[in-house]
Amino acid sequence: MAEASEARIEEISMSEWDGGSLPYSVGHKKLGMWLFILSDSLTFSGLLIGYSYVRVASPNWPTPFHLWPTIAMASLMTFCLLSSSLTMVLGVNAANRGDRRAAVRWILCTLLGGLAFIVLHANEWRGLISEGVTLFRNPWGTPLFGATFFGLTGMHMFHVATGVLYLGAMAIGVSKNRFGPDHVEVCGLYWHFVDLVWMFIFPLVYLLSVNRH
Amino acid sequence: MVSHSEKHGNTILGNRLVLGVWVWLLGLTGLEVFLAYERLPLRLMLALLMGISVIKAALIMAYFMHLRFEKRSLVLTLVPTLIIVASLLTVFFPDSFRLLNMRPH
Numbered sequence: 001m002a003e004a005s006e007a008r009i010e011e012i013s014m015s016e017w018d019g020g021s022l023p024y025s026v027g028h029k030k031l032g033m034w035l036f037i038l039s040d041s042l043t044f045s046g047l048l049i050g051y052s053y054v055r056v057a058s059p060n061w062p063t064p065f066h067l068w069p070t071i072a073m074a075s076l077m078t079f080c081l082l083s084s085s086l087t088m089v090l091g092v093n094a095a096n097r098g099d100r101r102a103a104v105r106w107i108l109c110t111l112l113g114g115l116a117f118i119v120l121h122a123n124e125w126r127g128l129i130s131e132g133v134t135l136f137r138n139p140w141g142t143p144l145f146g147a148t149f150f151g152l153t154g155m156h157m158f159h160v161a162t163g164v165l166y167l168g169a170m171a172i173g174v175s176k177n178r179f180g181p182d183h184v185e186v187c188g189l190y191w192h193f194v195d196l197v198w199m200f201i202f203p204l205v206y207l208l209s210v211n212r213h
Numbered sequence: 214m215v216s217h218s219e220k221h222g223n224t225i226l227g228n229r230l231v232l233g234v235w236v237w238l239l240g241l242t243g244l245e246v247f248l249a250y251e252r253l254p255l256r257l258m259l260a261l262l263m264g265i266s267v268i269k270a271a272l273i274m275a276y277f278m279h280l281r282f283e284k285r286s287l288v289l290t291l292v293p294t295l296i297i298v299a300s301l302l303t304v305f306f307p308d309s310f311r312l313l314n315m316r317p318h
Contacts, residue, residue: 025284038291045299051261053305057312071246078242085277086235093225185279192277199269201243203262207249 007177026125033186037193040159044197047155048204050147055208063209064131064139070124074206075118077120078198084113085195093172097183103184104175109180111167121157125150149205156201159194166190224282234276241269 024031032171055061065071128149132139135147170187173179245265248258275281280288 022291023284024287026287029260031287035289038295041295042298042302043241045295045302049299049302049305056255056306057309067250071249075242075246079239082238082242083271086231089226089231089277091230093228093231096225124260154316186308190279192273195277196270196273197264198261199273203245203266205264205285207260208251208255209246212252 010185025183027183029186030189033189037189041192041197044155044200046055047152048200049185051152051204054142054144054148055204058142060141061209062138062142062145063211064138064140064204067210070125071206071210072200073120073124076157077117078202080113080120081116081195081198084110084117085178085192087113088188088191092181092185095184098181100174100177103181104171107167107171107174107184107187114164114167114191117160121153121160125153145174145209152201156194156197158198163191164193201204224279226279230276233280234272238272241265242317 026034065074087106087109091103091110094100094102094106116142133146134147135150136143138146170179170184174184245262248265249262251258253261274292280291
């Protein structure tokens with residue numbers, strides 16, 4: 001019995017690089033989400049670098065975005081996502097304190113931020129499509145502009161929409177005491193990742209295509 | 214600023230710290246929008262905007278995603294992997310400059 005305990009203590013106290021029993025010291029859900037985020041980051045990296053490639057290689061890349069409405073609206077969308085990340089952190093904190101009502105309230109605030117982002121983004125897409133921008137054509141220059149713009153922002157909006165559904169399911173689950181603080185934290189990781197990706201899309205896609213005239 | 218939940222053993226960030234990070238993120242976004250309207254060469258603009266974006270991403274990962282408070286082994290597994298693979302993807306970039314210069318003027 002004593003030998004087994006000693007072996008267990010030795011296993012736990014081993015350095016993580018020597019194969020200690022909890023090398024990352026996180027639960028399997030959280031580790032799984034981190035690995036998903038890592039793989040999804042590479043998907044977005046591929047898309048962003050592909051976009052940058054054609055952006056640099058095209059001498060007549062369109063710069064159609066005026067301060068009003070596009071850049072102002074895109075900045076407002078950034079504000080919505082950053083603020084929703086803030087409310088998500090507060091939701092995770094509340095869940096960790098065991099305050100379920102506050103956690104649900106903050107998760108719903110986060111969900112509203114995500115919905116506001118989707119509405120603003122869909123409105124922007126509608127405006128661009130009405131100006132004649134499609135996947136393979138636009139009135140201003142290099143035809144690839146539409147494909148890269150809709151491809152990148154569409155992929156991101158798909159992630160936001162998935163996140164909104166995830167947050168809705170989380171709010172219901174927490175309110176019914178089916179999900180605990182670990183679930184909320186993992187959901188928060190996904191939501192912050194969606195926010196993080198936008199921090200690269202906003203400057204690359206919008207700010208590098210501003211019209212200064 | 215940072216405490217650990219006794220009930221669940223998870224990290225709880227103080228409200229002041231979280232609000233501070235949020236204000237920094239908003240401020241850096243404002244700086245990016247300001248820079249976009251400065252008449253800078255494209256490559257310098259790209260470098261500045263990407264530099265600020267990396268700082269913003271680091272703030273989000275460190276504080277909002279709690280990576281700063283996780284075990285170092287997790288950080289050392291995730292972050293270098295991402296940086297190395299994303300950097301390797303940029304191996305195609307010289308070809309984009311070649312294409313640009315090959316075009317007839």
